[in-house]
Amino acid sequence: MTYVAPVKDMLFVMNELAGLADIVAYPSYEQAGADLDLAPAVLEEAAKFNQDVLAPLNWIGDQNPSSWKDGVVTTTPGFKEAFEQFAAAGWQGVIHPTEFGGQGLPKLISTACLEMMNSANLSFALCPLLTDGAIEALLTAASPGLKDQFIPNMVAGKWTGTMNLTEPQAGSDLSLVRTRAVAQADGTYKISGTKIYITYGDHDMAENIVHLVLARTPDAPEGIKGISLFVVPKFVVNTDGSLGERNDVQCVSIEHKLGIKASPTAVLQFGDHGGAIGYLVGEENHGLEYMFVMMNAARFAVGMQGIAVAERAYQKAVQYAKDRVQSRDLAGSPGPVAIIHQPDVKRMLMTMRSYIEGSRALAYYAAAAYDAQHASPNKVSAKENQELYEFLVPIVKGFSTEMSIDVASLGVQVHGGMGFIEETGAAQYYRDARILTIYEGTTAIQANDLIGRKTVRDGGAVAKGIAQKILQTEKDLAASGSADAKAVLKQLSPAREAFETSVTYIVTHAKTDIKAVYAGSFAYLRLCGLLFSAWQMARALLAAERLLAGDPSFFDAKIATARFFAENQLPQVQALATSILEGGHSTNALAVEQF
Amino acid sequence: MTYVAPVKDMLFVMNELAGLADIVAYPSYEQAGADLDLAPAVLEEAAKFNQDVLAPLNWIGDQNPSSWKDGVVTTTPGFKEAFEQFAAAGWQGVIHPTEFGGQGLPKLISTACLEMMNSANLSFALCPLLTDGAIEALLTAASPGLKDQFIPNMVAGKWTGTMNLTEPQAGSDLSLVRTRAVAQADGTYKISGTKIYITYGDHDMAENIVHLVLARTPDAPEGIKGISLFVVPKFVVNTDGSLGERNDVQCVSIEHKLGIKASPTAVLQFGDHGGAIGYLVGEENHGLEYMFVMMNAARFAVGMQGIAVAERAYQKAVQYAKDRVQSRDLAGSPGPVAIIHQPDVKRMLMTMRSYIEGSRALAYYAAAAYDAQHASPNKVSAKENQELYEFLVPIVKGFSTEMSIDVASLGVQVHGGMGFIEETGAAQYYRDARILTIYEGTTAIQANDLIGRKTVRDGGAVAKGIAQKILQTEKDLAASGSADAKAVLKQLSPAREAFETSVTYIVTHAKTDIKAVYAGSFAYLRLCGLLFSAWQMARALLAAERLLAGDPSFFDAKIATARFFAENQLPQVQALATSILEGGHSTNALAVEQF
Secondary structure: OOOOOOHHHHHHHHHHHOOHHHHHOOHHHHHOOOOOOHHHHHHHHHHHHHHHHHOOHHHHHHHOOOEEEOOEEEOOOOHHHHHHHHHHOOHHHOOOOHHHOOOOOOHHHHHHHHHHHHHHOHHHHHHHHHHHHHHHHHHHHOOHHHHHHHHHHHHOOOEEEEEEOOEOOEOOOHHHOOOEEEEOOOOOEEEEEEEEEEEOOOOOOOOEEEEEEEEEOOOOOOHHHHOEEEEEEOEEEOOOOOEEEEOOEEEEEEOOEOOOOOOOEEEEEEOOOOOEEEEEEOOOOOHHHHHHHHHHHHHHHHHHHHHHHHHHHHHHHHHHHHHOEEEEOOOOOOOEEEHHHOHHHHHHHHHHHHHHHHHHHHHHHHHHHHHHHHHOOOHHHHHHHHHHHHHHHHHHHHHHHHHHHHHHHHHHHHOHHHHHEHHHOHHHHHHHHOOOOOOOOOHHHHHHHHHHHHHHOOOOHHHHHHHHHHHHHHHHHHHHOOHHHHHHHHHHHHHHHHHHHHHHHHHHHOOOOHHHHHHOHHHHHHHHHHHHHHHHHHHHHHHHHHHHHHOHHHHHHHHHHHHHHHHHOOOHHHHHHHHHHHOHHHHOOOOHHHO | OOOOOOHHHHHHHHHHHOOHHHHHOOHHHHHOOOOOOHHHHHHHHHHHHHHHHHOOHHHHHHHOOOEEEOOEEEOOOOHHHHHHHHHHOOHHHOOOOHHHOOOOOOHHHHHHHHHHHHHHOHHHHHHHHHHHHHHHHHHHHOOHHHHHHHHHHHHOOOEEEEEEOOEOOEOOOHHHOOOEEEEOOOOOEEEEEEEEEEEOOOOOOOOEEEEEEEEEOOOOOOHHHHOEEEEEEOEEEOOOOOEEEEOOEEEEEEOOEOOOOOOOEEEEEEOOOOOEEEEEEOOOOOHHHHHHHHHHHHHHHHHHHHHHHHHHHHHHHHHHHHHOEEEEOOOOOOOEEEHHHOHHHHHHHHHHHHHHHHHHHHHHHHHHHHHHHHHOOOHHHHHHHHHHHHHHHHHHHHHHHHHHHHHHHHHHHHOHHHHHEHHHOHHHHHHHHOOOOOOOOOHHHHHHHHHHHHHHOOOOHHHHHHHHHHHHHHHHHHHHOOHHHHHHHHHHHHHHHHHHHHHHHHHHHOOOOHHHHHHOHHHHHHHHHHHHHHHHHHHHHHHHHHHHHHOHHHHHHHHHHHHHHHHHOOOHHHHHHHHHHHOHHHHOOOOHHHO
16 A cells, blocks of 8 residues: 555644534534534544545556647546546545535645545546636636536536636736637637646546636736636537537647656647637626636645645655664664664654644644634624634645645655655655646745735735744643643744744734735745744644544654654744744845846 | 856855965965965866766756666766766876876865766766865775776776675665675785675776775674675786776666766675685774775865755756746736746845755865865874864755755756756656765764764864854954844854754763764754855955955845845754754654554
């Protein structure tokens, strides 16, 4: 078995840290049949599917990437059949509304499924991930007719979705989008232009592909306020729902990439033969706000990809460290021992493990906030949870993906020379993870979002609210009084204070010293990620102390991991705060020509 | 031009930080013709060769790796011709004794050449790098006859050298070496066994390959005290110096690797047809100590590889950041600007730049200590410099290579989506750099060496001596009184104190709490690397303030880079000290079965 889903930890986090009991009791989820028995049942099923079907295809996909010939993409052998199984079992519909054929489950539960699928096979998982985002955008903004025409088949896994944002001249800066959309007499639009980096922009796993495309109408205003969103299916859909003619969109090439090689990254050419037929989603010139719905879903999901690939890398490293016998124990052993007994190997594995558990706890906590936002009958709570979730999304995305690169790199290191040999498989995670800090908004974009829209705009209110929650955990740690709780508290309090100081600095200086503040945006995002992960681990420690007798080995390990993270990773927060408070000007000091 | 050698920075470091004037005045170097005009002349020549000949072959090598067929390795097209040019120009002999045909130049000067070659082409440079190590081992321990037979042709670049340590069951743990050496009546030995991960173990770039092989004689003691070192040439050398018959050593395969693909990594089979002819180097059972001579040379060189690949990645990222126009300036600009104007891009470039400049300064400083050790007529100074050099080698190796992975990863990030596309070339550095923390002793091995042999053994004497030197720089910063000097001092003093506290803790607890101390070995190595780099950058700042008027743009940038490093990287030292002092027990807390 190359991957074993960490179901026990997932359920622990869901139950003890993310409040699953409250969530399944919300009326809308209760109506969909959710209860406390549901999560373990769903997770066990998901574990089976992902371990047995998708995980074995991961290395095969790396060795047999998707290929392009004459405009047609052929995916890795086995992917098409796996996608059929995936669709037949209903996995695409987990989170989507029952009225369109989904299961309407909480995001908290679907997040665990998402993690498993991405641990099992990052390249494969990208296809459903993008489809999820496309469904969300259509649910938000499409007309009832468009919804009925497209969503049920997407939820069923018959059709897949894509996001078409980037163009050769417009990477992160969507104001530069040039793709044209010209209204036709019949209410449709003719779309023409070039889109690049389109994940699963063409493939052979589903009957149809539903492209969501950003484009400009001829009379649209300049910049991001003139962008509209269109549905452009690969095959036109007839009024009876059957597939009609091939639309005027061609996959002209796919990229040769460092990693996630099984997932085709397409260049799509729209309208070379008269214009692709597109359908306006929502209103003209509001495309970007609809796309943000999709992007927010996708950003959270990419954060989960980071946690997922890190978990897979960790499992592989643990296995190797247990199997590889070499060198004597430092404290003296008669013969050679497994390398997991070496302190530096433990240091690497504990670093990997604690980052994964901390970011998992934080991401699931965020997913629970999303559920409360959407399903809580209490309007005040819903609003608070929305703000909390929106604050956490750039952190889940940015922090979890940055850490995944470090964790995958440690995974290679644990393997020594073997790690550098491709056949070993550890290097694949190192290559695959490298895209995660780039797509769906680079870490810089997440960090800018966190500072600008999420911290400065409300004067730091949400941020300081989180600090208050952390303070409550500090009180709980003090009340516990155990040596472990005290050790964690010793690091958590000054870290929380450094966060508050940073927030105050950012809010105060964002207008007057904008470049220095934004020079610290990455440090601020990382500070938040470290602190909030450590906070969740502190909460986990308290829960583990309470539950210890039920499963001493598991809960002991949880306590030790929380303490390790607090003592060995959390202290970086002070350095990051120094960087935020004092390092901004030296970051910007060089003129362009001095580089 | 894909690489421009940073000659100006190299000469600045050599002259102002590493004391080149003192070194060229040592009698042995003066006799070899060294003076202050020599370094610029050599560096300019080296820059030309590496920029024009080796740099263009780097990407070609990645796309056309060395290949193996029927026991024969064919290198990347162009490598053989480039190696002929390399040999003809005398580059292999820069550091080696004039009596064997070398130029006998200081290590300080050859280090700059080494950096350039590795920036230009990491895969290519490995061949001369290993040859250098083999020459050093032979110089140290071989009989005069063996020296005369092998060294001149190696120095001339006619023959190359390899290190044969690793076996399938013996990676870092050489006590497990099983290769056999049986003495023959004629004084030679018959060698048989399997060696893996042999860099340039076979190739077509030179007439002969001189394998240095660790093996055991039948009656040798167990463990590392029973290992002997042998020369096993690919072609036996006749008494007249001509090449004789093919020796019984076969390259049975080469590895499919994550990076450095142009350099063949061979599995060598010795003695399948009766035994390969080998010549004992030095005395039986002393092989490991001779090999350490070779490894120390190679470890320093691999540290330089880290700096070199980081520099190349940095140059590429700077170029892209200047060329790529997208998004408006944060402070508001009419239209889109080059992304180098974005604060987070500056943050990434400054991080890359400051790590490179800091570790370059530290490595060159170490190289100067090596020169003083070997050439200073003052015995006390020679001894002090030997201790200093030996303390710094694991840091140069471990810290520079770990940072190279981070820097190469930032290089990908600066490119955004383009960075993940192989054709861009940024990903090659990310893949290539990944081996550097593994071969020639993993970072854990460097860190163990730094704690055990270099810190604990002398009760922290050398470490605390370095702290005193740093204290002197603090006084100089205070005397300067500039705002930049004060800002650096503010960070440097507490960092130096944290270092001293860590040294005291390590020395005090190494016996009583060995596993906790060694759990902090990586943190200690990184702490030393950060502090010493920042210290060298502080010295650079002071020199730059003195020299400012001569080249304001260059020296201004140096001052700003030193300050950036002090404010944005050096503060991590405190977190690392916490990890060393408090984090050891939680690192070791989990039992093997809890992972």
